[in-house]
Amino acid sequence: MGKRRYLAYAIRRLAQFALVVFIGVNLAYVITHATPIDPVEQSISAVTYYGNTAPAAIEQMRSSLRELYGLSGSPVEQYLVFWKRILRADFGPSLSAFPTPVSTLVTRALPWTVGLLTVSTIVAWGLGTLLGGLAGYDRTNRGLKLMGVVAMGLHPIPYYILALLLLIVFGFLWPVLPISGGSAMNLPQTLSVDFVLSVLLHAILPALSLILIGVGSWFLGMRALVSNVVTEDYVVYAELAGVQPWRILSSYVMRNALVPQVTGLAISLGGIFNGAVITEKVFGYPGLGSLLVDAVYAGDYGLVLGVTTVSILGVSVAVLAIDLLYPLLDPRVKVR
Template sequence: MKTYAIYLAKRLLQFVLVVFIGINLTYVISHATPIDPVEQTISALTSFGNTSPEAIETMRESLRELYGMSGTPLEQYVSFWSRIVVGDFGPSLSAFPTPVSELILRALPWTIGLLVVATVLAWLLGNLLGGLAGYYRKNRLLKAMGLIAMGLHPMPYYVVAFVLLVVFGFLWPVLPISGGSGIGVGRGFSFDFISSVLLHSLLPALSLVVVGLGGWFLGMRALVSNIVTEDYVVYAELGGVDRRRILTSYVMRNALVPQVTGLAMSLGAIFTGAIITEEVFGYPGIGSLLVDAVHAGDYSLVLGITSVSIVAVSLAVLVIDLLYPLLDPRVQVE
């Protein structure tokens, strides 16, 4: 128990260090842009009428204080971290005065709903079919699936998204190709809204599942192909153990350990959004929000999204590191 406590302390320290360095890099890069958010906001606010120089100067001072840009660089840095620790990223520059955290919370459910379902579905199907293909290596249907997976795996997911957009948007227009729900459909836990959301998410989810399934399939097939040659598997087969039990209890269970790690990493990375897929289908998730923020020079929003992503991915890795020694006794706690 003492050894695991030391291991836990080390992993927590690594987690804090990774998050600290990642957010600092994001802060430096975002503040190195030539765009001055204060002057940009003043220009937008004063473009529709005459404003006195005194009012503009007062506005400039207020905005610098609001955006955390007043004072020396060190004071700005301290102000930034004092806001970050409480989840305050300041107001959005492109949607002023809406807070960045509010915009992220609006978009996050769309991305989580889409990517969690697509990622888990691709993981389940890919591992199931890959495990079968690795164990029943002479099955022609599974061999054909392997060839298809090899063709899909290196294909960028946004290419699949464009293909689906052309097929179901122009050649055979039977599915919606834009938005997260139908226009005029009231949001809430109603049948109309839920069915509209599911219908609009079919194409974005399909583009992610098709490509993701290929990677999980190939990874699981390779792992199973190595495990079936192990002595304990050969001994079980010679002992007359049912092949289905060998596949599930002896082979796939052991092969799933690294695949679970990959799943945790993928789920942690959903907070970045499927950027291009969301843009292609006009899906109102984190990816689309990030692209709009970059185009508008809204570095407060960019900083907020990237910070959330850094924490999420680092937390996923931390959870897996902590669970590994408990789930797999072969992993040594050092």
């Protein structure tokens, strides 16, 4: 692969990345601003609910809040103010947590979601890929056959249904694990042993609900891929030539079947910025998912827009990384 061809390929992919982000953020802007909820009137109603306020003071407050939320001026001026704020990573104040900035709320919630979903996704991908590869190569193993049946049973179950089942079992029937929050409330959020152990303990049930469903999906996908690869001529020739089965599995079968799995992993890792919305809400986990649900209920479209923009960037960066790495990892992929 020539360096110039790859450079031209990378520039095209970067241009596509910028276009996707631009379109996605614009769609989020249009959808959130199409809601009938006016954050300015919401804020004024909350302030004036318990007392009488002079009309002049209310009008001055309305003018100040419109400027604060970027809603003053014509629609074109509002749109330009919006993009200026986006470029500065400034989404304005949150309506539901006024006057805390949206960026502060997103920054607080992001590490919880990234930690939970990154670990859950990688563990589920690793277990599902390994076991699925073994099941696809050795069709006679009864244990792997049983695992395939279990995977097919878990695969169609929505992850939030499993989350509710885990909540009932380990929260009420056999209460041995914490069922709410990201850590114990009386612990300071520092890198102390007690806080880290509390975080790990509180993450067991949310992570388990995601891992069990994820393992089934990755298992079935890898088993199907390996089942197609084992029929290829080079695998049959290696078996006839007396190559060790473990060598065939690792170097001939798994290596060639991993490419689609790696693609799926990268997209899944990019999608962690969406948050496991219902799972986080079920377990009261302080991540982006819970933040997004609370923002929707409160009509806080500034916060909704902030979480959505972070999600769009995360998924787009993951896809861009796949596009840039594919020609380097797989020589069969041509740079065009």
